[in-house]
Every structure is written in C-alpha cells, then in structure tokens.
Amino acid sequence: MTRFNALLLALLAVAVPLSLLAGRVWIDPFDPQLPNAAVIFIELRLPRAVLALVLGAGLGTAGAAMQGYLRNPLADPGLFGIAPGAALGAVLSFWTGWAASGWALPLFALIGAGGAMALLGLIAGRGGGVLLFTLAGMMIASLAGALMSLAISLSPTPFAMSEIVTWLMGALADRGWAEVWIAAPLTALGLAVLGLAGRSLDALSLGDLAARSLGVDPRRLQALMIAGIGLTVGASVAVAGIIGFVGLMVPHFVRPHTDGRPSALIVPSALAGALLLLVADCLCRVLPLQGELRLGIALSLLGAPFFLALLLRLKRELA
C-alpha cells in the first residue's frame, strides 16, 4: 500500500466516527442518557455514513476512469449521459406516482441508467472509438435532459413537480439501510469492472494505435467503461439523485500523489471520493441553516470554482 493510500485510510478512520456523532443533534459518546441515541446512531447516521462512503468511492473511481479513458483531466462521468439517463428514470417514477412505493424510484433510475448504457453501446458501435463514444454520451445527456424538462413541465400536480426538483438536487438526507443495500452491491461490482480496465487505460495514455499495439482490445475496454461507469453512477443517482463534481475533483486531488498512470488513480480515488462525500455530507448536516443544505448543491458550489481554477491553470499551461 502506498503512503498516500494509508493516509487516506487514516483520515477515513477519523472521519467515519466523527460523522456518526455530527448532526443537528450531536451525540456525546460519554453521555449515555441522550434519548433515542441508539436509534439516531444505527438507523440514521450509520446508513448515511455508509452510503456516503459507497457513493463517494464509486463516483471518485468513475471520474478517474473517465479521465483516463478520454485522456482529458476535465472529463466527468456525467459526460457519458448515464447520470441524466438514471435521473430521467427517477423523474418518470415521480411523474407516474410510483415513486411513493419504496423500490420503484431506484428501480426506475437503474432502468434509466441501463437504457442510457445500452443506447451508448448501440450508437458507439463496434469500432470502440473514443470520439464517437463521447459524442454519443453528450447526445444522450442532452436528450435525457430535454425529456426531464418535458416531464417537469407536464407534471400532473405541483406536488410532483416540487418532489422532482427537490430530488434532482441530490442528497443523502433520509436515506437508510434499504438504499445502502441497493447501492453497495452495484457500486462494488462497478468498482471491480473499472479495476479490470486499469491496464488498458494505462496503455491508452499513449494514444489509440499505441494502445492497440500493447494488446488493448478497444471494444472490450469500451464495454468495461460502459458497465463500470453505468453501475457506479447509476447506483449513485438511483439512491441519492444527481451529485456532480466528485468525479471531476477527486482525481485532481489524487493525481499528484501517484505516478500518473490512470490505473494508479483507481484505489486512491475511491478512498478520496469516499472521504470527500462523507465530509461534505457532514458539513451539510451541521451548517446552521434553516433547512439542511442539499449535498448536490453543496458540491456544485464547491465544484464550479474548482472547475474554473482548473481551466485557468490549463490556460496558463497552454499559453
């Protein structure tokens, strides 16, 4: 294990117990008299912390893999259109009213993610070219976005519209063990798939033709990327709505502490993604606002200036 991974694990070891104590109601571990402390701890804080770790690990790794695949430090998993596809599925569950029955929302979202993955594979075709793949992803994202807007504008009731808009902002509030059981196995599978793509992503650093000459099968790599990004991002959107910028920011924090190969980013990106989402969610809980700040909004507020700083740095480097 590298020293950086050990540091991230140590930070997680500190952050996880702290996150279980933090919230509107702070739990004092030395005061056993706090009413309902066990319920708050086991039914609210613990599943929320586990979910933050799972989704953060998935989104961080998806971002690292995505930047490796597109050979672009500005790439984000959202580019593949899978997150908007999943969000469209979730919106339709609100629209039809099925979201009220517990499992329908994540199921619809996963179907949306699966549909986007299938469409991506179909359009990108058998060639395995990255450019066509990216354009197909952008088209799907645009189509899913337009259909979501249509669904919102045609909402059957103002309540449904409000539900949709609130849900799309992304949050871990009110999530429990049911969401953990949905997201954890799918994310774990996605992480394993992205781990398999590591060597091919390293070879791709040298360009398409050199990667082929090193034994990379571009179609296999494309299939691994669709499956890996689809599972991690699809699972995240299915249980928490859209949480952006994690996949963009995390690989940047991590890259200087590795040797730069995309495969070397996978494990630390999972750890750093988990840490980022856990800490961000804690801050959302404890900030003294009238209502709880939505996690998706908080990360966008953090991510947009980060993205701008990144652009300015790249501009300086290119000048």
Next chain:
Amino acid sequence: MLQAQGLTLGRRIIGIDAALAPGQVTAICGPNGAGKSTLLASLAALLPVDAGRALLDGQDLARLPPRQRAQAIGYLPQSAELAWDVSVATLAGLGRLPWSTSAADNAAAVDAALAALQLDALRGRPVSQLSGGERARALLARVLAGQPRWLLADEPLANLDLAHQLALLAHFRRLAGQGLGVVLVMHDLAQAMNHADRVLVLREGRLAEDGPPETALRAEAISANWGVAARWLGDVGSRALAVG
C-alpha cells in the same frame, strides 16, 4: 519472418506483398500520402484491412490473441502522444503491459531498456521536462521494455536534429545486430540509403520498389516515385542526395 500478403486497405495500400527478415533494418519510404504509415500499422495488424493478411513466422497476426501479438511486435507511433505527465521510468514501464511477469522481471526489463538508451540518469524526470531527443529515446525505451522480436517505428527521426537522428539510427542498427527485426518509416532518403539494409518504396498505395537501398533508391526510382531529379554523391555508407 514478418510477411505482408496482399495487404489492402481502401485506396491507402493496395495488394502489398513483402517478406521481411529479422536482424535487418528495413526502411519504408515514399512521397506523402503513399501509404507508409498505413502499411506499417497493417504489418502490426493494428488496422482492420480489407484484404490480405500479415503473418509472423507463418501465423496470421490478426488471429493471434492481442497480448501475444503485442509481446512479439513493438510499435512506435508517429505521434509522440502522452496524455499524462509521467516519469521516464513509468513511461518505459508501460511497455510491460502485454506481459504478466513479476514486478522484478518488469523492473529488470525497464532498467535494461533505459540503460540501452542512456536514460538511467533521467529515469525519475517527468517526460514534460525532457528535450525532444530525450523524449524520442524515452518513447523508444517504452517499446524496448516490452522486449519485442520486431520493432516497427513510424517516422522515429521526425523533429530530431542530425546528431539525435544518428544516435537513434545507431540504436536501431544495434538492435538489428541483436536479432530484432527493425522496420522504420523514413522520409529522409539519405538516412534510408545509408542506414537501411532494405528499402520498400510506396507510391499511391502500391509497392513501387523493393530491394537493397542502392537499387530501390537509385536516381531513376527517385525521379519516378517522387518526381524529383536527383543524384547520389559520396561513397556507400555516407551517401548524400543532390537535387536538381
């Protein structure tokens, strides 16, 4: 033996037949757009050809498992593309990707490749901080670290000054002396004349000349294929091309 049998890809290369021997430096020459890079990539089975096949020791390369093919043939593309700013040693280590060997074996292969190209002192330096000549050697070290039996390089001398060109050509000659098959796409006809054992000349996708450099690059062949009146000066091994 690396063989092209009727290799055809669109109008870029048409019915190319050639059998290349290991232990030699073979140059592929021709005017712009003649199909040199396409032929090189097709010889490595990296492009889906319309007809024909590339054979390595009698085996169809397109049917070999990709990693097995990659272990046998090292390919250096024309573009010196590198998406991430890795160190020289990490770059060379990418050449080990087709192999499932131990970390110690991989490190030994990388060390040998860096030593062969006098890059030991630069092993920890980021590629972005290298000069053009150092970068070209580092990219070649990546291919050599894969310990291929054949080295196919697309314009490896492009953008290098004369001293670095000669140093790299000396490396290629040394590798051929060790039994590697070396195939180079070259634009500089004098370098091909002086440093290749055999020259393939392409024109409009077809094989126009194939033979030792003195024959394939004779003045009439240059006139016919490049449309330039030229004559060779000097002695064998240090020829210079005078144009006009």
